[in-house]
Amino acid sequence: MSYTGPDPDAPRVPRRRRLPALVTVAALAVAAPAVWLGWQVIGGTGEGALKKATPPASGSPSPTDDAKNGTVPLPLKGKVVVIDPGHNPGNFRHTTDINRTVNIGNESKECDTTGTSTDAGYTEARFTLDVARRMRTILEKQGATVKLTQDGDRPWGPCIDERARIGDKAHADAVVSVHADGSAAGNRGFHVILPAAVHAGAADTRPIVAPSRDLGERIGTAFHQVTGEPRSNYIGGGTGLDTRSDLGGLNLSTVPKVFIECGNMRDPRDAARLTSGAWRQKAAQGISEGIMSFLRR
Template sequence: MTGPTSRPPRRSALLRATTVVAAVVPLCTAGWFGWRALDDSGPAGASAAASPGAVVSTSQAPGTPMAPPAGSTPTGATPTGTPTETSTPTAETPTPETPTAAPPADLTGRTIVLDPGHNPGNFAHPTEINRQVDIGNAHKECDTTGTETDAGYTEADYTLDVTRRARALLTARGAKVVFTQDGDRPWGPCVDERARAGADAHADVAVSVHGDGGPASGSGFHVIMPARVVAGKADNSAIVEPSHRLGLLLRDRFHAATGEPYADYVADEGLDTRSDLGGLNLSAVPKVFIECGNMRNSADARRMTDPQWRQQAAQGIADALTAFLTTH
């Protein structure tokens, strides 16, 4: 704010011109340096380490390797052509908004399921992942391979990296974090098993993390919330309302942390409500999906392959879950 208005003493024209030039030059210079400093596919078709002892996996096939170190990719999982990561944001990277306030950080006694979409090994198991499973109102594939960027960075590798980073943040706040898979099984799990993970873990909440394979001309992120489904083995009536509250929090916190715009190919301000996803139809705990960006779009792909941006994505997810668990 400025102080009370007052009339300054008169100055000569030469003195006023000199003052204007002296004021404008530093401002332009500062502005130039500021600019230099910025910089089911998805469920429809479709790394930071946790504290020691914090990893809990819902299942692991006998004889399969344990999860790789944080930030690494399971051996043989990533197709040839995966780009070398760089921590330098590009000029296209949106400027994250400054969060208004950090959410409360005590999640002691709370349990969260994180569901990294797809699995790096799904490519080698087409028979298993194409098996049809009952999602209540339909039958769908057990799982899919997911999408990837033009350079070959897969959705499955992206989701594992971001969820591991989110796990580290959440366990530091006292939460118990359960993964549906942590690169520790050869394929899957199926969507119905992923949905059961929340109930099996007696979790308070669950989030499934994805990268979308939308039209190449489209960009941005969106959150998918459950429609009410009461059909066959599905009855998610009890979770629809809290899941929608979680979806709004996740949209707002993810946008604040990353600066990523709402998807311009989804109609409702970064929100979508669906009844065709087994992971939502069959869940017994509040759950949403997040499509963190469109991996088929070149600008989104540049952001999603940047580890610094992926840390911001994990921050937005962790902050939304924290807000959900501490404000009701």
């Protein structure tokens, strides 16, 4: 907008007459805050009403911004989750190492196995490691401290007893061992394996049976909802839950822990899902949501 100067014919105002006006304006500027404060006190509105009446300044941080800046705690802050990717892609090269036996409390079992694969050769070990890494990303964004029992950073293993100790030493709030099954074609669906009550040798699962069942049920529900994978039609009687006493990873755990068999690699319909990166992301999301539900209960 342009500026137009005063009319040259207008009478000139003597300079000395501006002083009273300036003094008056200054006095009002000084008195205004006191008048406003007095009105607030008399009116009974107080500081809260003043804040409510004042709109937030442009660019003020929102609660989401606060969370990003770390001023609002993330949902899983302070929680420790251990993810156990079943088997190891290099196990097949170290059969002597993985075939040695370890004590699991009530019996002895092989240190580890090679796992299964699809008919086309996509291995369970590759599947579990991929899903575990995706889960780590999801859970860390929620504030959890996440540890993997192996991250493709060792040639084989670890053995099942060491896998259990990793969760125990981390004082994990939840441990999930990720697997895929190798049953006959036509057998499909997922199932979650829960620890039985075992008290023998170094094994005593009695304190973790109940919380592990809670963890497993929540994972099963979330996994089914997110992935659309049906509950197993060959294990668990339609519940998608199976309780076992012969798994060292469960027997030797002192913290809540479950296994999940995400599907059957030998069934063509399940294999099509397990080999899909998009579906593996859903699997990671479903398992993670079950863990989050358990930790926020």
